[in-house]
Amino acid sequence: MDFKLLVRFQDVHLRYGSGPDVLHQVNLTLAPGSFHFMVGPSGAGKSSLLRLMYLAHRPSSGRLSIFGRDVSQQDRKELTMLRRRIGIIFQDFRLLDHLTALENVALPLTITGQSLDKVRRNVSELLSWVGLADYLDAKPPTLSGGQQQRVAIARAVIARPSLLLADEPTGNLDDKIAERLLFLFEELNKRGTTIVVASHNEGLVNRFNHPVFKIVNGEVRLIRNQQNSPVTPTAENM
Numbered sequence: 001m002d003f004k005l006l007v008r009f010q011d012v013h014l015r016y017g018s019g020p021d022v023l024h025q026v027n028l029t030l031a032p033g034s035f036h037f038m039v040g041p042s043g044a045g046k047s048s049l050l051r052l053m054y055l056a057h058r059p060s061s062g063r064l065s066i067f068g069r070d071v072s073q074q075d076r077k078e079l080t081m082l083r084r085r086i087g088i089i090f091q092d093f094r095l096l097d098h099l100t101a102l103e104n105v106a107l108p109l110t111i112t113g114q115s116l117d118k119v120r121r122n123v124s125e126l127l128s129w130v131g132l133a134d135y136l137d138a139k140p141p142t143l144s145g146g147q148q149q150r151v152a153i154a155r156a157v158i159a160r161p162s163l164l165l166a167d168e169p170t171g172n173l174d175d176k177i178a179e180r181l182l183f184l185f186e187e188l189n190k191r192g193t194t195i196v197v198a199s200h201n202e203g204l205v206n207r208f209n210h211p212v213f214k215i216v217n218g219e220v221r222l223i224r225n226q227q228n229s230p231v232t233p234t235a236e237n238m
């Protein structure tokens, strides 16, 4: 890799229209292969921060680099290429209702020109792994919220992204499945995927030994480096 930091925010601010700062003076870095949780109350700005990393928004000011590239310097085509290295699980899933579960999950592969027949086996195996072996041909409107969420998760990880962003990925899942899902993320992380999981569920987050960012009043703070090791505030992490 030709960069040391996968994601780098430098004095980033985000506002919607002429509104106030939703994110204020964000300075954070993600090293390749790291795994972070992001917590904060509803409306704190977790989805907004993930959307910046997914290149769906540009910072209102400050500098954001992903994969060593300053996003403000990239044209639309370059942003699309960067985005292909990122997997995202949206809070509202964003599945295509006219496609089957299998076709939805295959999309990140078929969009790059691979044939559905060629990828069918891998996609089926992943869907079986998330407990949807009997729903390969089901269309999203016929699935429950938790099942749709698992399709969205499978779609986000099928192409082995370098960076996986998950917005409340366990929101509709019971605790046991949520924990299993986080174990899947840990497996991907061991194979090199950098992971950021936004979650309300601090009980679940605390069961895993990964650093935690918290968004408070638009500011992003690293509140825990490792389990039982709260961060002492310093000028750098405040």
Ligand SMILES: Nc1ncnc2c1ncn2[C@@H]1O[C@H](COP(=O)(O)OP(=O)(O)OP(=O)(O)O)[C@@H](O)[C@H]1O
Pocket: 016, 022, 040, 041, 042, 043, 044, 045, 046, 047, 048, 049, 091
């Ligand atoms: N497209 C938008 N236009 C205007 N304001 C927005 C937009 N998206 C988010 N906001 C505002 O930005 C703030 C942060 O929202 P965001 O969705 O990032 O928070 P969140 O922490 O993800 O919340 P939740 O946990 O409820 O999903 C909120 O005040 C929200 O109303």
